[in-house]
Amino acid sequence: MNKGRLEAFSDGVLAIIITIMVLEIKVPHGQDFSALTPLFPVVLSYILSFLYLGIYWNNHHHLLHSAGKINGNILWANLHLLFWLSLVPFTTGWMGENNFAPVPVALYGIMLLMCSIAYWILQHLIINRSGHESELAHAIGKDIKGKISPFLYLAGIVLTFVNPWISGLIYVLVAFMWLLPDRRIERIYETKG
Amino acid sequence: MNKGRLEAFSDGVLAIIITIMVLEIKVPHGQDFSALTPLFPVVLSYILSFLYLGIYWNNHHHLLHSAGKINGNILWANLHLLFWLSLVPFTTGWMGENNFAPVPVALYGIMLLMCSIAYWILQHLIINRSGHESELAHAIGKDIKGKISPFLYLAGIVLTFVNPWISGLIYVLVAFMWLLPDRRIERIYETKG
Amino acid sequence: MNKGRLEAFSDGVLAIIITIMVLEIKVPHGQDFSALTPLFPVVLSYILSFLYLGIYWNNHHHLLHSAGKINGNILWANLHLLFWLSLVPFTTGWMGENNFAPVPVALYGIMLLMCSIAYWILQHLIINRSGHESELAHAIGKDIKGKISPFLYLAGIVLTFVNPWISGLIYVLVAFMWLLPDRRIERIYETKG
Amino acid sequence: MNKGRLEAFSDGVLAIIITIMVLEIKVPHGQDFSALTPLFPVVLSYILSFLYLGIYWNNHHHLLHSAGKINGNILWANLHLLFWLSLVPFTTGWMGENNFAPVPVALYGIMLLMCSIAYWILQHLIINRSGHESELAHAIGKDIKGKISPFLYLAGIVLTFVNPWISGLIYVLVAFMWLLPDRRIERIYETKG
Numbered sequence: 001m002n003k004g005r006l007e008a009f010s011d012g013v014l015a016i017i018i019t020i021m022v023l024e025i026k027v028p029h030g031q032d033f034s035a036l037t038p039l040f041p042v043v044l045s046y047i048l049s050f051l052y053l054g055i056y057w058n059n060h061h062h063l064l065h066s067a068g069k070i071n072g073n074i075l076w077a078n079l080h081l082l083f084w085l086s087l088v089p090f091t092t093g094w095m096g097e098n099n100f101a102p103v104p105v106a107l108y109g110i111m112l113l114m115c116s117i118a119y120w121i122l123q124h125l126i127i128n129r130s131g132h133e134s135e136l137a138h139a140i141g142k143d144i145k146g147k148i149s150p151f152l153y154l155a156g157i158v159l160t161f162v163n164p165w166i167s168g169l170i171y172v173l174v175a176f177m178w179l180l181p182d183r184r185i186e187r188i189y190e191t192k193g
Numbered sequence: 194m195n196k197g198r199l200e201a202f203s204d205g206v207l208a209i210i211i212t213i214m215v216l217e218i219k220v221p222h223g224q225d226f227s228a229l230t231p232l233f234p235v236v237l238s239y240i241l242s243f244l245y246l247g248i249y250w251n252n253h254h255h256l257l258h259s260a261g262k263i264n265g266n267i268l269w270a271n272l273h274l275l276f277w278l279s280l281v282p283f284t285t286g287w288m289g290e291n292n293f294a295p296v297p298v299a300l301y302g303i304m305l306l307m308c309s310i311a312y313w314i315l316q317h318l319i320i321n322r323s324g325h326e327s328e329l330a331h332a333i334g335k336d337i338k339g340k341i342s343p344f345l346y347l348a349g350i351v352l353t354f355v356n357p358w359i360s361g362l363i364y365v366l367v368a369f370m371w372l373l374p375d376r377r378i379e380r381i382y383e384t385k386g
Numbered sequence: 387m388n389k390g391r392l393e394a395f396s397d398g399v400l401a402i403i404i405t406i407m408v409l410e411i412k413v414p415h416g417q418d419f420s421a422l423t424p425l426f427p428v429v430l431s432y433i434l435s436f437l438y439l440g441i442y443w444n445n446h447h448h449l450l451h452s453a454g455k456i457n458g459n460i461l462w463a464n465l466h467l468l469f470w471l472s473l474v475p476f477t478t479g480w481m482g483e484n485n486f487a488p489v490p491v492a493l494y495g496i497m498l499l500m501c502s503i504a505y506w507i508l509q510h511l512i513i514n515r516s517g518h519e520s521e522l523a524h525a526i527g528k529d530i531k532g533k534i535s536p537f538l539y540l541a542g543i544v545l546t547f548v549n550p551w552i553s554g555l556i557y558v559l560v561a562f563m564w565l566l567p568d569r570r571i572e573r574i575y576e577t578k579g
Numbered sequence: 580m581n582k583g584r585l586e587a588f589s590d591g592v593l594a595i596i597i598t599i600m601v602l603e604i605k606v607p608h609g610q611d612f613s614a615l616t617p618l619f620p621v622v623l624s625y626i627l628s629f630l631y632l633g634i635y636w637n638n639h640h641h642l643l644h645s646a647g648k649i650n651g652n653i654l655w656a657n658l659h660l661l662f663w664l665s666l667v668p669f670t671t672g673w674m675g676e677n678n679f680a681p682v683p684v685a686l687y688g689i690m691l692l693m694c695s696i697a698y699w700i701l702q703h704l705i706i707n708r709s710g711h712e713s714e715l716a717h718a719i720g721k722d723i724k725g726k727i728s729p730f731l732y733l734a735g736i737v738l739t740f741v742n743p744w745i746s747g748l749i750y751v752l753v754a755f756m757w758l759l760p761d762r763r764i765e766r767i768y769e770t771k772g
Contacts, residue, residue: 005204005254011584012208015591020213020599022665024220027603027672031680054658061584076372079247086215093220101224179655198397198447205401213406217413269565272440279408279436286413294417391590391640398594406602462758465633472601472629479606487610
């Protein structure tokens with residue numbers, strides 16, 4: 001199995017997802033600044049999703065770069081991750097158009113949760129194949145960020161029924177937590193050169 | 194003819210098809226969970242098509258990887274396959290929006306049938322060029338899955354007028370039959386290293 | 387200037403154009419075969435445009451493969467070609483939705499004419515840079531197909547006001563004339579190996 | 580960090596942006612030339628944005644080609660640039676549909692301004708990493724075009740409230756100023772060979 005083509009296909013899908021999202025920002029009919037006002041929550045959710053897709057692209061890139069050989073299971077775990085990521089434009093559009101109403105915000109959190117689980121499965125399969133004594137396994141180590149993110153998403157899903165802006169804040173905080181490239185894995189390259 | 198650019202172009206088209214399909218899941222106007230109910234068949238058909246496109250990408254990848262030199266006929270047989278695959282978002286959208294009504298389910302089956310025929314033609318041309326004594330020809334061997342799939346699609350097309358859910362079940366079963374990567378071709382790489 | 391990245395970018399744009407065209411085939415609201423009837427001209431024009439984009443991708447691939455160094459003029463001539471090709475989904479959609487009415491058929495011909503002129507300019511610049519004694523210049527030779535196509539498109543544009551189906555027939559014939567890969571350029575590779 | 584994958588991802592996103600823009604040119608309902616009249620400003624703004632995206636692709640290509648190693652900051656500065664560029668289809672559509680009304684023309688200018696700032700940040704980080712004595716730093720030199728563009732966009736944003744066609748003219752002039760490939764950076768390759 002050719003790792004390069006898997007990377008290229010994933011990059012292609014991610015590039016398309018991150019770009020077609022903009023089609024959910026519908027061109028308004030008015031021609032004044034006031035016509036842009038209802039777009040405010042749409043653009044806000046667009047920025048959040050853009051950040052998350054950037055984070056996934058970045059971490060996915062590091063993960064596959066460190067991966068050894070690819071097998072059928074890894075390939076399908078990767079498609080499984082792309083499936084949940086492909087729902088980002090839909091959940092983003094629904095959340096933005098409804099001005100961060102509780103249920104759309106919960107669905108956005110469910111999508112983030114499923115993406116994080118799909119990513120964890122992919123990472124798990126790649127580590128298993130590389131061996132638990134591999135550089136990658138050591139680099140990921142305890143994977144604290146990966147372990148607490150799902151619980152934070154869960155908190156966001158539940159708390160939206162108290163106030164959706166709490167959930168929004170949680171999603172933003174998790175994004176910022178991930179925004180830094182995964183220094184643990186990056187360390188490998190630096191020693192590798 | 195450069196095989197690499199043919200692979201890259203096919204991957205690009207497949208990545209776009211698999212991603213723009215999500216544009217057929219229209220953002221609903223309500224903001225409750227009930228607004229998502231009519232989307233249930235849409236999402237179901239989306240998942241099925243996502244699986245099929247994943248299978249085609251995977252098998253196409255194996256096939257071209259094993260292919261020797263490419264000629265004009267192979268190039269056009271590949272574009273012919275991409276043509277039928279490009280109709281996946283349309284047939285998926287029609288089937289989903291009409292809640293698996295008989296005629297849309299039949300059209301979906303026709304699309305699957307045409308894709309399988311187009312794939313068979315492409316495979317046939319590649320084997321012919323590689324030679325019937327080539328590793329690829331031996332690896333594909335009797336190609337039982339490839340031979341029975343069209344008949345199962347045909348059964349699905351006919352049986353939708355009895356009950357479309359029977360057809361849906363057949364399409365799902367064929368997908369699961371293919372879901373495993375083609376071990377026959379994979380064996381080549383493992384011996385090749 | 388890196389030729390590989392120019393090829394990759396052009397392939398990306400062509401892959402997207404050929405795929406988003408399918409978004410112009412709107413999912414019909416009915417659920418019977420009769421709901422598909424008004425789509426007949428839409429699908430017909432889709433097939434024609436798919437053929438033309440396949441031809442352009444194929445010939446473009448051969449042309450750039452044979453090209454030597456790329457400069458700024460070639461880069462912009464290439465973007466100029468991509469500009470006219472990017473209008474294919476629009477002209478295809480208008481022609482299909484209006485059931486091959488005279489004016490949309492004329493506009494489709496104008497688009498084909500502009501693409502052929504843009505391709506000629508690109509080819510001219512690449513030959514100029516490679517030298518008129520280069521293999522590429524010899525392979526293209528008199529370029530009869532390239533020289534008569536614009537006149538056939540012109541005939542199609544004018545004759546649509548007599549009967550648009552004459553124009554449609556001309557566009558189909560030109561496509562079939564080009565459908566064969568450009569044997570002249572292909573000959574280079576075969577001797578090159 | 581693999582520079583190749585960053586280039587490929589950026590190219591993918593740019594290829595998609597430049598192509599999905601055409602989806603903003605909605606197929607008109609009439610079938611005469613008069614049906615195309617309201618599309619005139621839409622097509623005009625499409626051409627302008629196509630030029631700008633071509634310029635960004637070209638300059639971005641030169642910049643990354645000359646870049647040394649990539650780090651996390653450069654990666655996020657690149658995503659930041661892609662974010663603003665991803666808004667091109669939206670601002671283009673709004674400007675075109677409203678026939679170059681003052682506010683949409685101002686928003687288009689704001690988008691151009693933000694793209695130029697994001698590009699400047701990316702260039703700054705790449706030069707910092709390459710060293711101020713590097714070939715790239717010398718090649719970019721005083722960067723007069725990069726320094727005056729933001730002020731010209733600012734002039735366009737303000738002057739649209741006098742007459743939006745003045746702003747349109749300014750945007751066109753800046754595009755033509757950049758249309759020539761960046762000779763300064765190109766010089767490096769020519770000496771490098």
